[in-house]
Amino acid sequence: MKYAISVIKNAIGEFERNRVRTFLTSLGIMIGVFSVVMLLALGIGLKNYLEQQFEDIGSNVLFVFPGQGFGGGGSFGQAFSSFANSIQFDERDYKNLKQLSTADYVVPGYITTKQIESKYEKTAGSIQGVNDEYDELFNFEILAGEFLSRSDISSRSKVGVIAETLADELFDEPDDAVGQTVEVDSNLRIKIIGLVKDIGDPEQDNSIMIPYTTTFLTINPDKTFLSIYIGVSDSSLVTQTKKDAEDILLRRYDDDQFSVIEPSEILDTVTQIFSIVNGVLIAIGSVSLIVGGIGIMNIMYASVTDRTREIGIRRSIGATKSDIMIQFMAESTILSLLGGLVGLLLAGIIVLIVRPFFPLEINLSTVLVSLGISSVIGIFFGSFPARSAANLTPIEAIRYE
Amino acid sequence: MIELKKVSKHYTLGEEEVKAVSDISLTIKEGEYASILGTSGSGKSTLMHIIGLLDQATSGSVKLFNQNIEKLKDNEISTIRNENIGFIFQSYNLIPKLTVMENVLLPTIYAKHKLDYDVQKRAQELLERIGIGHRADFHPNKISGGQQQRAAIARALIMKPKLILADEPTGNLDTKTGDEILDLLEELNDDLGVTIIIVTHEKEVADRTKRQIYIRDGELVKKY
16 A cells, blocks of 8 residues: 555656656547547437437337338448339328228328428428328427318318427417418418427428328429338237238338338447447547557656666665566556546536537446546556566666766 | 675676676675775676675675575565665665655665564654754755765665665765764664675775775785
8 A cells, every 4th residue: 555655656746747748748648538538429429319319209110111221131232222223102002001900000201301481581491291190100299289180181281280490490489380371482381280399300390291192282293202100009019010011012012122110120220330430430539549658658768768777776775677667657557547537528528518519428438448448558558668667677777877 | 694606797898708706705794894895897896786686696606694696586686685785875876856754765665574663763763863864854956965875874774674785885975974974884883783895995994894805806805
């Protein structure tokens, strides 16, 4: 204990004597840890954000996409090529899937960005072509008015339900939106009949939902859908429903022309992608850590030369090789750890500042990994100079001028 | 206590082989107060370094405190230095960044066995006894050469060693201060019975010790 205190005290004494050198040396590790932590925070934050998006939808929803995007196996290349020459769903597919006995609801999905104009403002927003069951998919909270009704769909009503963010942009107060009329691309007038609360998805929150039948008039003349969602109330029926949906679609299409996916499959894929991306980011950040480690090694070699005589004196009064080794390794490790700690703190501050605007997250394992890596760097890069210090012969060291 | 048998130390300097110490056999008993006298380059310092386990002989056998040194590992040798040998150097060799007290306590940090006394108290007592108790918190560069050498003596004594090796202990000091340091060493030998070997090139210094060992060109000689 006394020994440990003396080693640490000694190291801190060295840092105090060479403040500028200590700062500059640990700067490399500081920057390295800072960038690694920021990259990890970005990776984890984005991943959590996407997971949150899927959680909003719920796990009992099947996604029907054209092509073999997610979960179909194969490479990205295959996925994209199959996406490129694949089919587009139309009303017939939607109606066919509606026959599923185990489906709680079936919603067609169409979304496009359009110029939207109220009597006050003009802005770009999303127009979604959906049906009256779309609110069940997200469990929207209706703030004012009502959601689209079945008759709105069948009669191709020019009505829409607006989300809070877009309503706030187009009108003085979001609450004013209900009852007002907006113009989409100057050729479609939509009466707002409802206002829903934001769900945290930028695309959804900045949209007006109108009957899909209404989109067929001008916006979506091809009368296609980008996707179809199937809600299943009983989670034990999800797999069966998926199979039934595939059977229905197989009557029209080949099995590589569409995919029916459970959210968990998408999540798995997303998680997989992010672990690869994170790995690459960490590898990039590690380069700066290695450079920082070399900086420490360089300074420690200089320090060994500076203190050759001191090493000789310590050896003459009984310090063993390992005592000398420990002394120098303690210095390099504390130096590196301090750099890591400051880098981590800086990253933490930046994350706190940016967090309200962008999903960034530092978790416990990031903290532990960054501090662990900085200690390992200090130990590894410090071990070479420390060994050369320990291997000085006492008599040559003490005579060193 | 110290038994050297046909000890030689050779090393090569460029292409020339230098015999710093050749075939020296020597016995020094416990409690002796001896000096090794020789001119510069006579091999006296090399001999002291071999006795003090700072250097290794090329051939011959060294027995110290009844142990054959050749068989010991580096950390065992370090421990012997730590526990049983105190060094006093011409240039004091205190660590400048540490205070006098910290310098004196330094050997205790490397002690491999638990010490049965209060090191802090002993260090203060030693400094008092040696006459620099009031300089304990000073850094070496703030005190005189004589005081630095006294601090070095206190450091050499802190671990209660059996042997003190002093390499030109008065070399950097004026005559009066040098005499005081020698008085002090004499006192330690008388009072504590510590074996002391002084290495010097000054006849007057050697004359104050009880036994003189003469060395010339790496060999022992009867008379200087």
